[in-house]
Amino acid sequence: MGGIYYTPKQIAGITAKIETVDPHLIGDGTYYVIEEAGLLVASGGWTTSAQFTLSDEASQPQPQLESATATIRAVFTAPSHARRGLTRKIMEHAENRSRNEGKAERIRLTATLSGLPFYEKLGYMIERPTSISLSNGGVFPAVQMSKTPKRNCLVAYDVCERSVA
Template sequence: MLKAIMEPAIAELLKGFLDADQIRSSEAIMGLDTQLIDDGTYFVIEVDGVPAGCGGWSRRATLYGGDHSASRDAALLDPARDPARVRAMYTHPGFARRGVGRTILGLCERAAAAEGFTRLELMATLAGEPLYRSYGFVEVERTEDARGGVPVPIVRMRKDIYRHGSGVCRHP
């Protein structure tokens, strides 16, 4: 089910931002890290019973990449010092720009805040960057990942979260 969301998301939603070689390279870089599922921090959103999107957050050091990525690091983060990671966000193209990604971000933010995290961090594709900016993430750095064969531009982004009582208040 997750591949049915991820594969078309990569193939279709990156088209306006990357060329064909970069998209192929992205397929080798991106993917699901099943540690998120094992940790219970991964969400699937359905619309009328149809899987529309997926994504999660992590209390572990890996910033991005799937099970096949060599740079994975399962070390636990310290909520007092480290930002939680937003990971493996995908929206099926048929459900793009319908609030699926924003819903997942809200779930991630509330869950991370409940565990004491005060910041979120992620590595954005150029296609995802507008969503994350609109949600309050700010750019930390622009870089490239060439592990898939061709350099793919990506953006490290961060967002502060604040806990007030039992809810989460976003920084304006």
Template sequence: MSVITTRLATPDDIPELQQLIGISVRGLSTAYNTPQQIESAIKYIFGVDTQLVIDGTYYVAEMEGVTVGCGGWSKRNTLYGGDQHKEVEDPLLNPETDPARIRAFFVHPDYARRGIGTHIIKVCEAAARHAGFKSLQLGATLPGVPLYVAMGYQALENIQQPMPDGHVLPIIKMYKNL
């Protein structure tokens, strides 16, 4: 089995990660979302949040030099979505009272179910814990829910996220104590 490595994403990674996100969503969401929901979500919600890259909390996962996934955590308020889904820089969270966020997890479909998502989550949880956070929240799309449940996250709320073209993306807000 190939070794999964992670490194912090850099601005130079963003174009490749944007491509990976589209490939991931189109390849892994078809059993959960309609083609229209998938394309709308790629256009309006999914994407790299460059604030995570700037904050040094977004990771690239590689196997044998190939980018196979990405994901991160955040010390900021936004629960989900890339740059196109927000308008201003997020306010910082208080580690004493607020949960950190698990954000923007995507795995290449050719490498799905090989432990990549689990590996990145463990890296993010350790980093958030090191930064003083005691709990985590995330906005899971339906394909990600089984992974997050297996990692100890519990559903808090079902969100029906409207998109500008009239389509709606189901998202499950989830929580975990560290």
């Protein structure tokens, strides 16, 4: 998570908060993992529920977001597997599936400060700073971001279909 961005207390607090994946992502079949040699090395998913940031209400049913909006959630990569393109693969898959299955015209996420440059490279724009209250009394700064995904694109080649009138 980036020791230069967060204190040990903040990292411990957020780790305790996120150590269990949101059961809605699992139940919806919208949570994806990458395994290597039987170990989980990257993961992430999407939802159309209104739950946008990490919260203590993860186990409660959530209302739907405004139409055509999806939220990318629970994106993690094992530190030993960072900088190998795994998070990008998870993001591309989640974005494509949320667009194609969830009919998302807008995608939102909450980025850690250390993840902010990565998400900006993927085309996400900053909406506003936010913070997450932690059970250890700390506060975890983060940033809410969003983007409008390209329609009918082949992500691997970044080629979009154009309709001719």
